[in-house]
Amino acid sequence: AQSVAQPEDQVNVAEGNPLTVKCTYSVSGNPYLFWYVQYPNRGLQFLLKYITGDNLVKGSYGFEAEFNKSQTSFHLKKPTALVSDSALYFCAVRDAGNQFYFGTGTSLTVIP
Amino acid sequence: EPEVTQTPSHQVTQMGQEVILRCVPISNHLYFYWYRQILGQKVEFLVSFYNNEISEKSEIFDDQFSVERPDGSNFTLKIRSTKLEDSAMYFCASRGRGGGNYGYTFGSGTRLTVV
Numbered sequence: 001a002q003s004v005a006q007p008e009d010q011v012n013v014a015e016g017n018p019l020t021v022k023c024t025y026s027v028s029g030n031p032y033l034f035w036y037v038q039y040p041n042r043g044l045q046f047l048l049k050y051i052t053g054d055n056l057v058k059g060s061y062g063f064e065a066e067f068n069k070s071q072t073s074f075h076l077k078k079p080t081a082l083v084s085d086s087a088l089y090f091c092a093v094r095d096a097g098n099q100f101y102f103g104t105g106t107s108l109t110v111i112p
Numbered sequence: 113e114p115e116v117t118q119t120p121s122h123q124v125t126q127m128g129q130e131v132i133l134r135c136v137p138i139s140n141h142l143y144f145y146w147y148r149q150i151l152g153q154k155v156e157f158l159v160s161f162y163n164n165e166i167s168e169k170s171e172i173f174d175d176q177f178s179v180e181r182p183d184g185s186n187f188t189l190k191i192r193s194t195k196l197e198d199s200a201m202y203f204c205a206s207r208g209r210g211g212g213n214y215g216y217t218f219g220s221g222t223r224l225t226v227v
Contacts, residue, residue, distance in 0.1 A: 036218075042220050043116065043118075043203060043217075043218040043219045043220040043221055044155070044205075044218040045218070090154075090155060092155075099160065099168060100147070100155075100157060101157070102147075102154050102155035102156070104153065104154040105154065105155075
């Protein structure tokens with residue numbers, strides 16, 4: 001069965017500092033991993049994905065994520081946090097039938 | 113940029129009433145989905161729809177739920193007799209072929225409150 005876990009409900013970081021939002025996964029077969037962001041009153045917006053290839057994936061708005069097979073992790077990172085990055089972040093895995101399994105979400109607050 | 117449009121943005125209904133949540137997928141997309149997010153919980157898959165029929169559904173999608181693509185543009189989720197526990201944010205998504213995220217686009221959601 002496919003699943004993802006986001007161990008942190010809330011992450012606070014000071015503006016200008018690097019940020020990390022953690023995600024671990026459990027999949028059968030090759031993992032197709034995604035990060036989505038949800039701003040208030042908005043839909044889920046795609047940030048980045050890992051399908052195959054380089055373990056470091058670069059996405060929208062300066063975000064990147066590192067696929068680590070041995071640790072079954074796919075942490076979201078950004079070198080310099082902005083106040084506008086404050087939102088709810090979801091890690092997800094997609095199965096062969098194109099169904100997504102989402103984590104519980106991590107609320108990121110960037111403090112000015 | 114094409115968007116998936118969901119209406120209404122917020123609906124309040126009494127327990128036992130029928131509700132229809134509406135979605136307009138991206139026009140050239142072929143696959144349609146409904147997800148829901150109970151407040152404070154994870155986003156959960158409900159159902160996928162392709163070629164005018166359900167292709168997959170979760171355990172949540174019981175006989176109280178139905179989906180329909182009535183006119184070639186709208187994609188609706190009907191809850192026949194709402195329960196308090198149906199209160200959630202419901203997301204519609206549509207998918208084309210390929211694309212950066214394998215073509216998935218989510219709508220902004222309908223917040224359903226059952227009282």
